[in-house]
Amino acid sequence: VRLVDPCGCLGRELPGQEDYFQSQPESPETLARPGPAVYVGCREYPWPRGWLRLRPRNLAAGVGCNKGTPAAEILALMTDVFARFRLSLRSLHCLATIAAKKSEPGLVAAAQHLGVTLVWYTAEELQEVPVPNPSAMVQRHMGVASVCEAAALKAAGGKTLLIPKQKTPNVTLAVAQVGWPWSV
Numbered sequence: 445v446r447l448v449d450p451c452g453c454l455g456r457e458l459p460g461q462e463d464y465f466q467s468q469p470e471s472p473e474t475l476a477r478p479g480p481a482v483y484v485g486c487r488e489y490p491w492p493r494g495w496l497r498l499r500p501r502n503l504a505a506g507v508g509c510n511k512g513t514p515a516a517e518i519l520a521l522m523t524d525v526f527a528r529f530r531l532s533l534r535s536l537h538c539l540a541t542i543a544a545k546k547s548e549p550g551l552v553a554a555a556q557h558l559g560v561t562l563v564w565y566t567a568e569e570l571q572e573v574p575v576p577n578p579s580a581m582v583q584r585h586m587g588v589a590s591v592c593e594a595a596a597l598k599a600a601g602g603k604t605l606l607i608p609k610q611k612t613p614n615v616t617l618a619v620a621q622v623g624w625p626w627s628v
């Protein structure tokens with residue numbers, strides 16, 4: 445069976461089974477061919493028939509929000525951003541934020557709706573994380589240069605930021621890829 449496993453998740457879990465799989469790259473040509481085939485990853489594609497898609501929970505979403513932001517607004521941004529960047533919400537491992545927002549009802553409800561854990565970090569922990577898009581306004585109000593990007597990167601163990609800060613008037617979102625083995 446053809447196997448597209450960019451993080452190498454399945455191969456590590458099935459030692460001695462390599463003869464059953466033909467590893468192939470995550471490329472447009474490979475992913476356009478009909479199955480049988482197995483994809484292990486967080487990306488979305490126009491899937492041809494016969495593909496089994498396994499979703500490792502390897503994405504950490506950092507979220508910042510204004511007080512009182514409803515879960516529906518947070519979820520709407522997440523759904524839109526994940527679709528635009530061709531990522532699967534099924535690969536979401538956690539929502540991450542700053543400790544000051546850990547009890548924010550909209551964030552708590554969004555995490556529950558998605559079936560993931562809400563993790564939080566102190567301002568001191570987030571201040572240590574270098575981010576590509578710091579914000580002077582967030583620095584003034586929260587005491588850190590970033591909530592969403594820093595929290596996503598911190599939750600992912602400092603790995604790859606897949607989606608830089610995206611925002612609406614009340615919500616910011618960034619997504620980082622958690623390293624294997626999952627460390628969150």
